[in-house]
Amino acid sequence: MKRKDNSLNKDSKWGYYFISPMFIGFIIISLLPVLATFVIGMTDWSLLNSDINFLGFGNFTKLFTDKLFYQVARNSLYFTVLLIPSNLVICLALAALLKNNFKGVGFFRTAIFTPVVTTVVVWGILWKYIFQTDNGLINTILGMINIAGPQWLYNAKLAIPVAVFVTLIKGLGLNMVLFISAMKDVPEVYYEAARIDGASKLRQFFSITLPCIAPSVFLVTIITVIGSLKVFAQIDTLTAGGPGTSSFVFVYYIYQQAFKYYKFGYASAISVVLFIIIVILTLVQWKMRKRWVYHEN
Amino acid sequence: MKKLVSLLVISLLLFSLCVACTPAEAPEAKEEATKESAESKSAEPVELTIAIWGNEDRQATFEELFTAFEEQNNCSVTVNLVAYADYATKLATQLAAGNAPDVVWLADGMEAQFMQSGNLLDIASYVVDDADYAFEDLYPSAMAAISDGDAVYGIPFSFGPRVIYCNNTLFKEAGVKTPAEYVAEGNWTYETMYDLASQMTDLDNGKYGLKLWDTSSVSNYVYAFYDLILAYGADYFNTDTSKFTLNTPEGIAAIQAIHDLIYKDESHLKPGDATEFTAGTIAMARSTFSYAKTIKGADLDFEWEMVSEPKGPDADASVITGFAYYSANADSDNPELAAEMIKFMTNAEMMTSVVGTFVAPRGSVLNSTEFLQQADGIPTEENILEAFVGVIEERGLRSYPAHKNFSLVQDQVTMDFDNWFAGIYKSAEETVAAMETNVNALLAE
Numbered sequence: 001m002k003r004k005d006n007s008l009n010k011d012s013k014w015g016y017y018f019i020s021p022m023f024i025g026f027i028i029i030s031l032l033p034v035l036a037t038f039v040i041g042m043t044d045w046s047l048l049n050s051d052i053n054f055l056g057f058g059n060f061t062k063l064f065t066d067k068l069f070y071q072v073a074r075n076s077l078y079f080t081v082l083l084i085p086s087n088l089v090i091c092l093a094l095a096a097l098l099k100n101n102f103k104g105v106g107f108f109r110t111a112i113f114t115p116v117v118t119t120v121v122v123w124g125i126l127w128k129y130i131f132q133t134d135n136g137l138i139n140t141i142l143g144m145i146n147i148a149g150p151q152w153l154y155n156a157k158l159a160i161p162v163a164v165f166v167t168l169i170k171g172l173g174l175n176m177v178l179f180i181s182a183m184k185d186v187p188e189v190y191y192e193a194a195r196i197d198g199a200s201k202l203r204q205f206f207s208i209t210l211p212c213i214a215p216s217v218f219l220v221t222i223i224t225v226i227g228s229l230k231v232f233a234q235i236d237t238l239t240a241g242g243p244g245t246s247s248f249v250f251v252y253y254i255y256q257q258a259f260k261y262y263k264f265g266y267a268s269a270i271s272v273v274l275f276i277i278i279v280i281l282t283l284v285q286w287k288m289r290k291r292w293v294y295h296e297n
Numbered sequence: 298m299k300k301l302v303s304l305l306v307i308s309l310l311l312f313s314l315c316v317a318c319t320p321a322e323a324p325e326a327k328e329e330a331t332k333e334s335a336e337s338k339s340a341e342p343v344e345l346t347i348a349i350w351g352n353e354d355r356q357a358t359f360e361e362l363f364t365a366f367e368e369q370n371n372c373s374v375t376v377n378l379v380a381y382a383d384y385a386t387k388l389a390t391q392l393a394a395g396n397a398p399d400v401v402w403l404a405d406g407m408e409a410q411f412m413q414s415g416n417l418l419d420i421a422s423y424v425v426d427d428a429d430y431a432f433e434d435l436y437p438s439a440m441a442a443i444s445d446g447d448a449v450y451g452i453p454f455s456f457g458p459r460v461i462y463c464n465n466t467l468f469k470e471a472g473v474k475t476p477a478e479y480v481a482e483g484n485w486t487y488e489t490m491y492d493l494a495s496q497m498t499d500l501d502n503g504k505y506g507l508k509l510w511d512t513s514s515v516s517n518y519v520y521a522f523y524d525l526i527l528a529y530g531a532d533y534f535n536t537d538t539s540k541f542t543l544n545t546p547e548g549i550a551a552i553q554a555i556h557d558l559i560y561k562d563e564s565h566l567k568p569g570d571a572t573e574f575t576a577g578t579i580a581m582a583r584s585t586f587s588y589a590k591t592i593k594g595a596d597l598d599f600e601w602e603m604v605s606e607p608k609g610p611d612a613d614a615s616v617i618t619g620f621a622y623y624s625a626n627a628d629s630d631n632p633e634l635a636a637e638m639i640k641f642m643t644n645a646e647m648m649t650s651v652v653g654t655f656v657a658p659r660g661s662v663l664n665s666t667e668f669l670q671q672a673d674g675i676p677t678e679e680n681i682l683e684a685f686v687g688v689i690e691e692r693g694l695r696s697y698p699a700h701k702n703f704s705l706v707q708d709q710v711t712m713d714f715d716n717w718f719a720g721i722y723k724s725a726e727e728t729v730a731a732m733e734t735n736v737n738a739l740l741a742e
Contacts, residue, residue: 047393048414133567135503154568154719240514243719244712259386261705 034275041268048262059269068245068253069270075160076249080228082164087224088217091172095179096205109180113173120170124237127166128153131238156246159239163247167234171227175220182216183209218289225285226278250274343372343631345638346398348388350381355654362651366641370634382514385410385704392416392626399629400638404621405520406707408443408451409699411624417450418625423636424449431645431661439658442696443622451624452643455655458616458694459524459583460684461490461606462592466599467504467580471497476581476604480683487528487554487609490581494564497580505572506564508582509555513571518711520697523617526551527695528609533710534740538698541736544729547610553725556717568718586656586685589676603676605684615693621655656685663689702739709735 041059045052063069098109115123130137131152139149152162190208199207210217232251235241241248241256248256250270258267349359356378363374377398379387385407391397392411403411411417425432425447435452443451461476468475473496479485494506510521519533526533531548534541542548558565566572566579574582575595583606592601606616623642625635641647648657652668662668663686669678676684700706710732717728 047389048410048416128569129571131569132571133569134500135570135572151567151569151719154715156716156719156721242712242715244716244721246719246721256708259390260708262389 037268037271037275040264041272043265045264045268046262047258047264055265059266060273062266063269063273068248071245072248072250072253075247076229076231079160079164079231079249080225082161083167083228084221084224086164087168087171087175088220090168091175091179091220092210092217094172094176095183096209098176099180099183109173109176112176115170116173118170120233121237123170124166124234127162128238131162153239154243156243159243159247163231163234163238166238167228167231170234171224175224178216178220179213182213186212214292218285218292222282222285225281229274229278229281342367343370343634344375345372345400345631345634346375346377347400347402347638348377348379348384348398349402350379350384353378358654362642362647363638366638369641370637372631372634374638392628395628397626397628399631399635400623400625402621403451403624405517405619406697406699406703408620408622408624409701409703412443412445412450413701416627418627418629418632418635419448419450420452420625420636420639421447421449423633424452424640427640429644430640431659434645434659434661436658436660438694438696439620442620442699443624451622452639453620453622454643454648454657455587455621456618456658456694457586457656457685458618458688458692459585459606460603462574462582462584462588462601462603464574464577464580464599464601466577466601467497469600473497475602477602480604485604485607487525487607490607491554491558491562491564494558494581495562498562498564500563503572503578505566505579506562506581507558508566508572508574508579509558510583512566512568516711517707518714519707520617520619522552522555522714523697524606525555525609527614527617528607528611529554530609530611530614534698538700538703539740541733541740544733548729549725551609552714552717552728556725559718568715587654589671590654593673593675603680603684605688613692615695616688617697618694619697620658700740702742705739706736709739 042055042057043052044055044058094112098105098112131139133139133149133151133154136149136152138152142149150158152158186209190212191204194204194208230251231249232255235247235249235252236255239247241252251274254267254270254274257263257270347359347363349355356376359376360374363376366372367374384402388397388401388407388411392414397416408417424430439453439456440449443449443453463476465475465477473493476485476490476493479489479493490507497506498504509525510516510518523533526543526548529547529551531543531545531551533543543552555565559567572578574584574588575592575597577597577599586603589603608614623639625632625639629635643657645659645661648655648659648662649665649667652662652665653671656662656668669681671681713722713728713732713735716722716731717725722728722731
């Protein structure tokens, strides 16, 4: 028994040795910058000024009086609330349609997946041209049927929905592939039994498919929530936060404070708040998974 | 054996990690290297870097221009091309990290930020008393924003009023008098320009009368509208840029005219429209003098010429000019050579030779044959004298304002205009009132 324990310790030791390069890399590249952000958030560090003063929680209390910060939080929440359900519903529908092998399925899968491998900046610029007010593709098509298209990207009510739409189209393929893969893992015998019992296709989807792929739905939800709170490039290329400040979101605001006004201290404080929000939301979802993820290894 | 291989693999990984995380040079090592470098200076060429914005053609042109400097000074010059949109951010980051280029270009208020933060080298001792350099040939007004007392933190290499480019083919096809004809008659005013823009607009065929600024992306509306606002007898700021002053009847009339052009007459491109003058569908477009080079390089199938910006209700109003500067990094390893590079690039002879691209604020450059008689005779000497030299001499130039918070001020003004263009603010009065509150708060900080 004693020998077995020693052997285990020996194995564990070698295991730790082998993961140590990755672990050290994680500490240097991820953990230390995160900790540094907490510290910088308590200073007034400006990129162009080497004179740094410690402010304690000064930057964090300033956030409570910053009206723009509240708007940024609202905009980010709006972006997330619009993106999550539409993303899940459309991706599940596409996966259900394209999981089966039929003639031409490869084309459709490729077409939907292509945006995933396109650079996000290129994707944003492309859609900026498509949504142009007078000479954009969409308004030109609308013009052909005598409909005057709106200023898609210069309308405070449309800026975020348009950014959500562009983000949604870009990410559909990846989520669809995850769902197709999960759906293919559902044992066929369940469907056979359901068919014998006379269950409709819709009933089979909600009673068999959805519960069986719940872990994937859960994964996609978490990834999408985090991604939507961290959205930046689409906003930067499509609206640059505008019109006015109507599409300012967390990371765009952080970028503007840090790299345009060089207020690294304040930008770090906002980053810390965003980090805490993401951690809380992820923990809440993790706790809630027990209620809606029935089928988990 | 297994153990030995594992140990070797781990050692190798850890060694790689250590090497990767070791600073490129320890300070002592760097000092030593600098000494060695100084000793072997005559043998090994010194490496200098310069950051510019523009395109790859410009980069190639500058690499060629530096050839003579490299030979004279036994050095090699690397020209780093940076997108203008990212330029200030990248430079600030490089300066903070201590790896900024030896020589940099600065523009549009960047100089104030970098001067105040002590990042720029005082090059007065290199340029002021050098008779061959002819420092006094530079317009004193052009040196104001880049000097502090006797200290000189850069040399301007590009300036001047913006000009209106006219697509004369479109005017002829429409049977409408060209702006140049109105200039000749002495009736070239903003009202005339709005009227012409309206006549030349044909939205069904994608034709626009006017483009006053780059509508393709979020622009700096302070700079974009400044000349028009001054022409209406208004101003954004008081003389020491401590107070926002646009909330006047003249200011409101000026910005109402801009809004009407876009949304009432629909003769101006809407924000977000990426159509360029070179597409041949815009009758009049305002841009910098150097844009003429882009137009000439585009091999267009229409006739064009340039005229001055029109006059407004305040006929004596000056026009605004931005400056682009060469400055040296205060932390450069080769400050002397960096200053020499600036002298080389901004002396009268060099600035005259590149006048097709950049017009330097030097008396000798503006009077040179190279400037007045451009290649192919386009733009014509008459065009240049009327649209550029005439405006400087008759109306005078105003420097773009400077303030420690100016980038915040610019963004605030731009966002408030954006709010009006998007219908969030309902009127010119509401827009300037919001700007007044927001901008005064920033100016007071």
